[in-house]
Each structure stands twice: as structure tokens, then as C-alpha cells.
Amino acid sequence: MNIATGSAGGAETSAPYGTTAPRRRTRIHHLREYKRRGEPWAMLTSYDTYTARIFDQAGIPVLLVGDSAANNVYGYESSLPVTVDEMLPLVRAVAGAAEHSLVVADLPFGSYQASPEQALHTAVMFMKAGAHAVKLEGGRRYAAHVEALVAAGIPVMGHLGFTPQSEHGLGGYRVQGRGDQAETLLADARAVQDAGAFAVVLEMVSSGAAKRVTGELEIPTVGIGAGPECDAQVLVWTDMAGLNTGQTPRFVKRYAEIGNELARAAGEFADDVRSGAFPAKEHSFD
Numbered sequence: 001m002n003i004a005t006g007s008a009g010g011a012e013t014s015a016p017y018g019t020t021a022p023r024r025r026t027r028i029h030h031l032r033e034y035k036r037r038g039e040p041w042a043m044l045t046s047y048d049t050y051t052a053r054i055f056d057q058a059g060i061p062v063l064l065v066g067d068s069a070a071n072n073v074y075g076y077e078s079s080l081p082v083t084v085d086e087m088l089p090l091v092r093a094v095a096g097a098a099e100h101s102l103v104v105a106d107l108p109f110g111s112y113q114a115s116p117e118q119a120l121h122t123a124v125m126f127m128k129a130g131a132h133a134v135k136l137e138g139g140r141r142y143a144a145h146v147e148a149l150v151a152a153g154i155p156v157m158g159h160l161g162f163t164p165q166s167e168h169g170l171g172g173y174r175v176q177g178r179g180d181q182a183e184t185l186l187a188d189a190r191a192v193q194d195a196g197a198f199a200v201v202l203e204m205v206s207s208g209a210a211k212r213v214t215g216e217l218e219i220p221t222v223g224i225g226a227g228p229e230c231d232a233q234v235l236v237w238t239d240m241a242g243l244n245t246g247q248t249p250r251f252v253k254r255y256a257e258i259g260n261e262l263a264r265a266a267g268e269f270a271d272d273v274r275s276g277a278f279p280a281k282e283h284s285f286d
């Protein structure tokens with residue numbers, strides 16, 4: 001059985017968060033079911049074992065090993081430099097720790113654009129690393145790529161609107177889908193759906209355009225800076241939890257200040273070492 005599509009899965013259900021029922025692995029048919037029932041769901045990025053385990057246990061149904069690892073793990077200025085070799089170990093770590101969440105691996109810049117064959121070659125590597133699905137940026141221009149992966153049994157999440165891999169740092173962050181752009185966005189979304197994608201991320205899209213795409217598509221839309229009408233919402237975990245203490249985009253809501261808390265803990269540790277308060281007797285062996 002295909003673990004992600006659950007095509008032979010019969011009547012099994014996935015308990016969404018907030019319930020006490022035992023959870024099963026989230027599968028693509030659950031996401032379709034959530035859309036049918038009008039139940040919004042959350043996706044978070046994750047790049048390592050600990051966050052994957054915590055988010056999995058918190059009931060996040062989908063984890064994205066995003067190419068935002070470029071900034072958040074490797075400290076690059078944009079997502080462009082990150083490579084397949086750098087992403088694969090992160091996918092292994094997240095997939096190894098996530099017991100219930102569906103794990104989506106982002107195909108990095110340069111690893112799929114050349115041809116559907118290149119996309120398939122790269123996607124296979126991520127699936128072998130444990131991903132249940134892959135994500136790639138682009139609309140009509142990449143429909144053949146999506147089709148090739150889906151034909152090989154690889155579930156694909158699309159990504160439209162602001163697509164960082166096509167911006168090359170020159171376009172700046174601009175809201176997409178306003179005015180005439182709404183038709184283009186819808187045509188791209190339909191192409192990605194018709195090619196067999198199971199969901200599509202809409203990044204920095206006007207709320208009106210996102211609402212229209214969400215209403216017209218059968219597959220779920222996953223918004224980031226795309227308003228409240230999408231079927232699901234995604235945030236980069238380091239932004240939403242405040243590990244990134246720098247400026248974050250307006251669409252980010254911060255749910256914690258982990259960065260400040262870590263800085264406090266590190267400072268206290270250093271103070272204790274300097275003062276001799278650590279290690280104490282209980283931390284030492286006779």
C-alpha cells in the first residue's frame with residue numbers, strides 16, 4: 001500500500017488534534033476529507049529529530065522539510081544554495097521521528113527544473129530517505145514534472161504565489177494574485193491539480209485570490225500569508241516559535257519566544273560555571 005495516499009486503506013480515519021482518540025498516520029485521503037468537512041489543518045516546517053517528535057506529538061498532521069532549511073539550518077541568505085545532499089539528512093531525521101505526521105520534502109532549487117526526468121530522479125532520493133511526499137514550486141510550466149512524479153507513485157504538493165526559488169533575491173517579497181494576476185494564479189493552480197498534485201501551497205497571495213482558488217480546487221490549499229480562507233495554514237517553525245529573533249514577515253504569528261529563552265538558559269549556564277554554582281554535588285559522582 002502507498003503509505004501517503006493510503007489507497008488501500010479502507011475506512012481508517014486520522015484523529016485530528018484536540019481529540020483523545022489514538023492517532024494514525026495522516027494520509028492524503030485524510031487531507032481531502034478535512035477539506036470536504038471544512039476542517040482547517042496546520043502544517044509546520046521541521047528540520048530535525050527533536051522538533052519532528054514534538055510537532056508530531058502536538059498533533060500537527062503534516063511536516064514540511066522545507067528548503068527554508070537553507071536559512072534556518074545552514075545560515076544561507078536565501079533558499080537557492082541548499083542542495084539535495086544537504087536536505088537528505090534532514091528528511092531522514094524528520095521522517096525517522098514522525099510517527100503520525102505526513103512528511104513532505106521540498107525539492108531544492110536546481111534539482112527538478114531541468115526536466116520531468118530530473119524531477120523524478122531527485123524525488124526518488126527523497127522518498128528513499130523516508131519522505132511520504134515531495135513539494136515543488138511552479139504552475140503550468142511544471143505540470144509535466146508533477147505528472148511524471150505522480151505516475152511513478154510519488155505524491156506531490158505544489159507551491160504557487162510567491163515562489164522563492166524563482167525570485168533569485170531580485171523580486172523582493174510581493175503579494176501575488178492581485179488584479180489580473182488572479183486568473184494566472186487560478187490557471188496555474190488548476191494545472192497543478194490536473195497534473196495530480198494532492199495539495200498546493202499558496203504563499204503571499206491576496207486573501208481574495210486565495211479564497212477563489214480554494215473554492216475552485218478540489219485539492220486542499222495550504223496558505224502562508226494567504227489569508228484565512230485556505231484549507232490549511234503553514235508557518236516556518238523558527239518564525240512562529242521565535243527561534244529566529246530577527247524580523248519576521250507580517251503574516252507570521254509568534255506563539256513563543258524560544259530564542260530569548262535559549263539565550264537566557266545559555267547565559268545562566270555560563271554564569272553558574274563562572275561562579276562555581278555548576279556543577280553542584282548532585283551533578284557529580286563520588
Ligand code: KIV
Nearest residue numbers: 045066067068201234
Ligand atoms: O521551505 C519552506 O519553508 C516553504 C514554506 C514557506 C511553505 O516552502
